[in-house]
Amino acid sequence: MKSIYIEKQNSSIHVGESYLKVKNYLPEKKCFLICDEHIYEHYSEFIDQFDYIVMGCGEGNKNWNTMEKIIEQLLDKGADRNSFLLGMGGGLVSDVTGFVASIFMRGIEFGFISTSLLSQVDASVGGKNGINFGKLKNMVGVFNPPKFVICDPILLKTLPKRELSSGFGEIIKHAFIKDESLYLFLKEKREALLNLDSDLMEDLVFRAVSIKTEVVEGDPFEKGERKKLNFGHTIGHAIENNSDLTHGEAVSVGMNLACQLSQELNGLSADDVQKVNDLLTDFKLPIDHQVSAETINQYLSKDKKKNRSTLDFILLKKIGEATIVTLPIEELKARVIGLCANPKSTR
Ligand SMILES: NC(=O)c1ccc[n+]([C@@H]2O[C@H](COP(=O)([O-])OP(=O)(O)OC[C@H]3O[C@@H](n4cnc5c(N)ncnc54)[C@H](O)[C@@H]3O)[C@@H](O)[C@H]2O)c1
Ligand SMILES: [Zn+2]
Structure with missing residues (x-):
């Protein structure tokens, strides 16, 4: 395992760490996991240990509607200013999770388990998050880095081949x-x-x-x-x-x-x-x-x-x-x- 600490953003990226060890990185806070339907299908056994929210797959779900649904569920589940969001998924989940966390109760902490090659090397580094606005990509969002990102190569074994090439x-x-x-x-x-x-x-x-x-x-x-x-x-x-x-x-x-x-x-x-x-x-x-x-x-x-x-x-x-x-x-x-x-x- 090799880690990179981005000092200016107070954010760490752990490459080669097992996603099964994520609890070592979570703060003593109420944690809610956000994933998409495919990730839940593949990793439900792991996800079931968390209080979780499943969003729809695909760019068509990277919108206000999804944001509202997640915020609604967070409120129903009793999330508060002290809660922590853990996004588990590709760039879609990390962009949405990061944006929800940035605006929910004026901002709560968040981290990612990055599951696609593209999100491991790109979407989860740099603190950009957000959603699309109509057809316009990533039109609404903020710069706000995650506390940590775990990039476990084992997760790539379930990634569809086309998504792999994309990464x-x-x-x-x-x-x-x-x-x-x-x-x-x-x-x-x-x-x-x-x-x-x-x-x-x-x-x-x-x-x-x-x-x-x-x-x-x-x-x-x-x-x-x-x-x-x-x-x-x-x-x-x-x-x-x-x-x-x-x-x-x-x-x-x-x-x-x-x-x-x-x-x-x-x-x-x-x-x-x-x-x-x-x-x-x-x-x-x-x-x-x-x-x-x-x-x-x-x-x-x-x-x-x-x-x-x-x-x-x-x-x-x-x-x-x-x-x-x-x-x-x-x-x-x-x-x-x-x-x-x-x-x-x-x-
Ligand atoms: N914030 C940034 O800096 C940044 C940078 C690049 C891209 N992005 C955004 O990221 C998104 C694209 O990311 P992506 O390519 O990861 O897409 P994605 O998150 O939609 O994932 C692609 C597909 O693979 C599935 N998947 C992901 N990991 C899997 C796994 N381990 N096993 C099985 N299925 C898996 C997902 O469910 C989805 O169907 C776009 O919305 C793009 O705008 C953001
Ligand atoms: Zn890109």
């Missing part, structure tokens, strides 16, 4: 923007990683969490460097909202498009674009999409990261190095039209 998408993103050696590790150990070799997975999750932690510590409110974590996400979110792709799959497509733009605007070599696409494909992630340029562009106009008429877009310089480029939204939209009209131009 690999975020890890690959970390490698592309920050760490060429992580890229080489992923390339070399692909087979064993896809088979969930536990030591390698622990190592991989720890490396990805360390990268995100370092970035978040340096920029907790996303004023500069942290924006690089949005690589593949600006267009990725537009695709996620208008297709059946998972978050990581949509980000994979977004990374491919961002790499093509990086080749046009930021000097990324054709060889690196190819390497990016090869690694994504090796991890069973899509790089093509069926969403029209018009639909993507409509979404970009509403993107919350938009700053007046420009948008901070993340481009690669080379594998392991990203740049934040301020682009006029109209220029980005014109380039999206070009990329969608000629999707395989650089492959």
Whole structure:
């Protein structure tokens, strides 16, 4: 087991810890566990020891309605200012649990058992939480870190394969923007990683969490460097909202498009674009999409990261190095039209 303590956020992440030992991390408070239906199906024996609330699965439940239902149940169960919320699930459960805990009685403590690869390396690090507003992703929420996060690789054994690839998408993103050696590790150990070799997975999750932690510590409110974590996400979110792709799959497509733009605007070599696409494909992630340029562009106009008429877009310089480029939204939209009209131009 390896732990990371984020001092500025007073938050710890324990990679390789057994979720069965979570009680060692819980404060002497009334604890309520929040999970989704799938997690309850797989882990009911463990969950039954807690006073628990089960929410519906899927992005469609990441909304006010779910928040209200959870708050109602917390009140019925006698939760108070001194209670503790334990979210057990993927990014959906952690985003909702963190947001409920942040506003319930003006804020109570919370922690996570992170069950999906994506949430272990991404959603549970950095203190962002919140819900969608209509079709707009993560439009409402706060920055508020959990007390602890447990990332137990054993939980990944029950994760559907597609969700697993989705998590690999975020890890690959970390490698592309920050760490060429992580890229080489992923390339070399692909087979064993896809088979969930536990030591390698622990190592991989720890490396990805360390990268995100370092970035978040340096920029907790996303004023500069942290924006690089949005690589593949600006267009990725537009695709996620208008297709059946998972978050990581949509980000994979977004990374491919961002790499093509990086080749046009930021000097990324054709060889690196190819390497990016090869690694994504090796991890069973899509790089093509069926969403029209018009639909993507409509979404970009509403993107919350938009700053007046420009948008901070993340481009690669080379594998392991990203740049934040301020682009006029109209220029980005014109380039999206070009990329969608000629999707395989650089492959
Ligand atoms: N707060 C952040 O910084 C941040 C970062 C990235 C993503 N997110 C959010 O996280 C969400 C996506 O997270 P996700 O990919 O974990 O999705 P998810 O939580 O919806 O989980 C995906 C699916 O896998 C199931 N599942 C999860 N763990 C399982 C396990 N161990 N065994 C069996 N089934 C399991 C879930 O029930 C669900 O059906 C999105 O809402 C996204 O916006 C937040
Ligand atoms: Zn993401």
